[in-house]
Amino acid sequence: MKAKPLSQDPGSKRYAYRVNKEENRKELKHVRIDEKDAGDKGKKLDLPKKKFYRQRAHSNPFSDHQLEYPSCPDDMDWSRLYPHFYDKENKKMTKEVTIADIGCGFGGLLIDLSPEFPDDLILGMEIRVQVTNYVEDRIIALRNNHAKKMAYQNINVLRGNAMKFIPNFFLKGQLSKMFFCFPDPHFKQRKHKARIITNTLLSEYAYVLKEGGVVYTITDVEDLHNWMVKHLEEHPLFERLSESWENEDKCVTIMRNATEEGKKVERKKGDKFIACFKRLPTPSIA
Amino acid sequence: MALIHPLQSLISNSAGNLVFVVIKSSVLAFKCVDGQYSLVGRWTDDLASNETSKQSEDATTVKKLKDNEGQVVKKAESPAPGIAFSLQVRNLTLTHDESKLIACVDSDKSVVVFEIDEKDGANCLKLIKRQPFPKRPNAVTIAENGDKVLIADKFGDVHRISINQSEVVKSEEMEPILGHVSMLTGVTLAKNSQGQNFIITSDRDEHIKISHYPQCFIVDKWLFGHNEFVSSFCIPSWNPSWLFSAGGDDSIFAWNWEKGSKLSHFDFSDLIKPHLTKAHRGADRFQNEKKDVIECAVSRVLTCESIPFLAFFVEATKLLYVLEICPKSGALTLKQSIKFTHNIVSLSESHDEFCVTLDTSKSDDEEYVNFVEYDQETEDFMIDIAKSEAFNKALISSVKDDASVKADETDLYSLYGIISLKNMGNIIPDQL
Numbered sequence: 001m002k003a004k005p006l007s008q009d010p011g012s013k014r015y016a017y018r019v020n021k022e023e024n025r026k027e028l029k030h031v032r033i034d035e036k037d038a039g040d041k042g043k044k045l046d047l048p049k050k051k052f053y054r055q056r057a058h059s060n061p062f063s064d065h066q067l068e069y070p071s072c073p074d075d076m077d078w079s080r081l082y083p084h085f086y087d088k089e090n091k092k093m094t095k096e097v098t099i100a101d102i103g104c105g106f107g108g109l110l111i112d113l114s115p116e117f118p119d120d121l122i123l124g125m126e127i128r129v130q131v132t133n134y135v136e137d138r139i140i141a142l143r144n145n146h147a148k149k150m151a152y153q154n155i156n157v158l159r160g161n162a163m164k165f166i167p168n169f170f171l172k173g174q175l176s177k178m179f180f181c182f183p184d185p186h187f188k189q190r191k192h193k194a195r196i197i198t199n200t201l202l203s204e205y206a207y208v209l210k211e212g213g214v215v216y217t218i219t220d221v222e223d224l225h226n227w228m229v230k231h232l233e234e235h236p237l238f239e240r241l242s243e244s245w246e247n248e249d250k251c252v253t254i255m256r257n258a259t260e261e262g263k264k265v266e267r268k269k270g271d272k273f274i275a276c277f278k279r280l281p282t283p284s285i286a
Numbered sequence: 287m288a289l290i291h292p293l294q295s296l297i298s299n300s301a302g303n304l305v306f307v308v309i310k311s312s313v314l315a316f317k318c319v320d321g322q323y324s325l326v327g328r329w330t331d332d333l334a335s336n337e338t339s340k341q342s343e344d345a346t347t348v349k350k351l352k353d354n355e356g357q358v359v360k361k362a363e364s365p366a367p368g369i370a371f372s373l374q375v376r377n378l379t380l381t382h383d384e385s386k387l388i389a390c391v392d393s394d395k396s397v398v399v400f401e402i403d404e405k406d407g408a409n410c411l412k413l414i415k416r417q418p419f420p421k422r423p424n425a426v427t428i429a430e431n432g433d434k435v436l437i438a439d440k441f442g443d444v445h446r447i448s449i450n451q452s453e454v455v456k457s458e459e460m461e462p463i464l465g466h467v468s469m470l471t472g473v474t475l476a477k478n479s480q481g482q483n484f485i486i487t488s489d490r491d492e493h494i495k496i497s498h499y500p501q502c503f504i505v506d507k508w509l510f511g512h513n514e515f516v517s518s519f520c521i522p523s524w525n526p527s528w529l530f531s532a533g534g535d536d537s538i539f540a541w542n543w544e545k546g547s548k549l550s551h552f553d554f555s556d557l558i559k560p561h562l563t564k565a566h567r568g569a570d571r572f573q574n575e576k577k578d579v580i581e582c583a584v585s586r587v588l589t590c591e592s593i594p595f596l597a598f599f600v601e602a603t604k605l606l607y608v609l610e611i612c613p614k615s616g617a618l619t620l621k622q623s624i625k626f627t628h629n630i631v632s633l634s635e636s637h638d639e640f641c642v643t644l645d646t647s648k649s650d651d652e653e654y655v656n657f658v659e660y661d662q663e664t665e666d667f668m669i670d671i672a673k674s675e676a677f678n679k680a681l682i683s684s685v686k687d688d689a690s691v692k693a694d695e696t697d698l699y700s701l702y703g704i705i706s707l708k709n710m711g712n713i714i715p716d717q718l
Contacts, residue, residue, distance in 0.1 A: 061467060062467065062468075064709045071492070071510055071511065071512075071513060072508075072510030072511070161467075163467040164466075164467045164468055164491050165491070167493070167495075167505075167508050168510070172507070193441065193442075193443075193465075193467075198465065199461070199462075199465075199503075200442075200443065200462055200464060200465025200466075201465070201467070202503070203464070203497065203502070203503045203504070203505050204505060206503070206504075206505070207505040235503060236501075236503055237503060237504070282504055283501070283504075285482055285498055285501060285504070286482075
């Protein structure tokens with residue numbers, strides 16, 4: 001018999017930690033944290049520790065997962081993710097999600113984007129369960145610890161397979177920015193369809209992006225960078241943005257420095273390859 | 287035990303005097319003159335027959351796997367979920383001018399194109415092209431007035447090939463024109479009321495996607511509403527902006543695809559319940575404690591060519607349901623149900639006449655095919671006994687001594703593969 005992994009061994013620290021955090025998450029995930037909660041009774045929540053959320057680095061995007069997704073964008077209850085932006089009187093959201101971080105990993109980008117775009121709702125999508133839990137716990141703790149300033153109310157994460165279900169979440173032209181940071185390179189040729197940027201998937205990203213919206217890509221794998229650039233350049237609905245545009249865009253700076261992967265590459269003194277593309281207007285068809 | 291394997295597929299030309307059928311890995315053509323059918327064409331997939339013999343050898347050697355400690359464990363071969371693996375021919379499609387017949391062949395994942403040469407009385411099926419694909423083709427539609435065909439595969443990609451040239455394209459050089467990250471179950475072209483062309487694709491993740499054609503990179507919309515996989519959809523020629531779809535759900539859906547709105551749905555769960563058998567009991571690993579999980583799925587939904595009716599059947603049942611479609615609202619009501627002597631395997635339509643092929647493998651019956659016509663006087667659908675008998679007689683006399691089409695218990699499961707499209711993620715918990 002193979003030994004049980006630590007996460008399933010009730011005697012392990014990791015197990016105890018996960019159970020504790022899960023209870024916490026259930027309680028606080030969809031709660032509106034207000035200013036009055038801060039101060040006197042506002043006890044600081046510890047930020048989650050990554051070591052307790054380890055899991056395999058890869059997830060097969062083709063396999064059937066236990067996923068929750070709305071049957072169509074209108075069925076999506078965003079108030080659970082962004083309670084602060086829910087207007088109880090009119091029973092509708094005051095803002096909608098306009099920025100998506102596809103494969104958000106441990107959520108570094110979300111957290112750095114949050115104060116830069118206070119008027120945008122930002123959603124991270126991540127396919128790995130434990131990593132999603134980590135980001136949720138991180139956001140819960142941050143919202144709690146910054147309750148006075150109402151910070152981090154505009155970011156959240158959900159577990160999902162963006163390659164399959166992105167149109168279930170977003171309406172046509174809803175997004176203004178999509179980030180693809182350090183995606184799984186899927187080196188083998190027969191795995192190329194599993195890459196997050198393919199010419200067929202780009203048509204779906206173009207559908208959810210508004211005209212003029214931007215696709216951001218960053219990777220430390222040069223082959224993957226060339227692949228993404230090639231496919232985006234070949235796609236009739238995208239056009240590459242210039243290097244000078246990149247140098248002036250604040251998101252590029254954040255993306256370069258914020259993500260966990262980005263920091264890791266920094267430590268290892270590796271290269272980072274960036275490419276940004278603008279969503280062109282849909283041509284009219286006779 | 288019946289003499290021949292159930293017919294997996296059948297298609298007629300519009301005049302009704304040519305009928306093409308698939309039995310195992312053979313395509314047969316029958317011509318009708320004065321109500322009598324005779325065999326006029328035949329093609330057998332040689333690769334498949336070689337493959338079958340190779341397979342039976344393999345079957346005796348059990349696949350060996352090693353566990354984590356390096357110990358050899360024996361595991362019996364079983365078909366993977368989601369793939370009804372068989373060496374068969376599927377998706378017979380005629381070009382609009384009926385000069386060519388197209389079929390998907392499983393043995394080498396190829397698409398075969400035949401020229402139909404009616405003058406050749408000995409064999410009217412002339413193979414002009416055999417185009418292999420990187421992944422198994424699963425649905426076919428004709429494009430560019432019969433110049434091209436669109437092939438939707440099990441990997442989620444749609445490819446376009448020319449059918450008038452016999453050269454074969456290298457599969458590495460093929461670029462998909464459109465794709466899903468999910469197995470595709472259907473593809474068709476449609477025109478909206480402004481005359482713009484669209485391509486509509488369905489998959490096993492509940493999606494029906496509508497993109498412009500040939501500008502497939504512009505996605506127009508999705509039709510949302512299915513909670514299970516979509517196995518089949520069709521567009522009626524009498525109202526080309528409507529679409530009917532079905533699959534793993536308990537309902538048939540009616541849509542206005544042009545507007546992207548749902549018109550109605552017809553819940554058949556109560557109708558079908560008394561007719562579900564132990565064949566519909568969910569597999570053990572998906573069972574609950576009471577062992578009463580029932581799984582069923584619609585294999586096919588098809589509209590009549592000129593009258594407002596559609597027919598559908600649930601996999602592994604004997605019933606064909608005909609629904610009446612309100613031409614104004616798209617509302618669906620039950621018109622009638624027709625019970626056959628055996629399970630329905632395939633359904634096709636030609637000039638308001640439905641045709642079913644039946645799974646006779648467990649009996650000595652010779653009712654392989656039943657034609658169901660619309661009687662103008664009674665305004666009911668009924669089995670055309672004379673036509674059915676004439677066809678079955680011709681079929682049996684043509685192939686009764688042919689070993690390659692004889693019934694064979696081992697590959698019958700492939701007739702019932704639709705239910706395996708069900709999403710397993712809702713049942714099997716994720717491995718973290």
